[in-house]
Amino acid sequence: MTDHILITGCSGGGKTTLINALAKRGHLIVPEPGLRIVQDERASGGSALPWIDMAAFLWRALEMAKADLARMADQSPTVFYDRGLLDAAVGLKTLCDVPFCETLGPVFPYATRVILAPPWRNNFEQTDDRQHSFKEAKREYDSIRGAVQDLKCDIVTLPFLDIAARVAFVERTFGLKRPLGINPTNRRKP
Template identity: 30%
Template sequence: MKTKRIVITGGPGTGKTTLINELEKKGHSCLHEVSREVIKKAQKEGIEQLFLTNPILFSERLLEGRLQQFNEAESYNGALLFYDRGLPDVTAYMDYFGTTYSEIFTKSCMDNQYDTVFLLPPWKKIYKQDNERYENFEEAKKIHTALLKGYENYGYDVQLVPTGSVEERIAFILDNLK
């Protein structure tokens, strides 16, 4: 049985991690966001904001981590594997910031395709900033647009998840798997 790779993505503060954690509690296999690990590792190396200091190195580390996660699906026996963000998030963010990047980024996104992509919209009611999330809500809305465009550029039929309770959002995702 081939494991379906399902991405849950969205701008900062849209509830991705909350949904991933709840899906995991319900027994689904989930792979967690790697960017916070990259940020914390850079901070231990003395770089407070790696993305702002060296956006390409930050993006290379994200790409590496997400490629590793993508390949982990080969070792799963379950029918579904949920990802907190996918490879196209890397290029979408670089596009948003106007960062020039090499073909390896786009090639990685084209060569490693997910089965289904769910995009969470910006939602003011739940949005919070923290030490690793330095974008404001207006920026989060623009990032949402960049993510939608980014995934569509790689040929994905992106499914927009409506706002609502965690249970309602999970039900929407599970009912709309392709």
């Protein structure tokens, strides 16, 4: 059975850096839906961008996260997700009042221990793909944290450490070792 581990939390909290470092160690990862959508929309001239049409962006993120889960269902033993279904569901609940039962389904599809990256001012920067402010990122984090608590999941708070120490923390917390015989460059993107 696959252990789907969700890494979520504050924008700029180091989630993508952590995911990429875990991939380099040979762990199977799924990149953030939102960043993939932004890249697709920019390439196609689309408008499902958070700063143009947030609802369309969130619905696309929800569908992409569901597809990611379906595609990774038989992978083993562990898959790390950079954001995912929960993030889109929280956004849709906040923006459009869509209940979790419609977005998450009857069973939470990830492990009951969720990694949360807290707000880290020194790590946050606005980019062309991340145009919201640190204050908005903190509000987003509070909403996600509240949803994780409401779902009765255990929160694993990502410590404010350098990336090597964060990877070691995650591997230790989840009892993982570097997978043997895996070529990390072939496992970065599903």
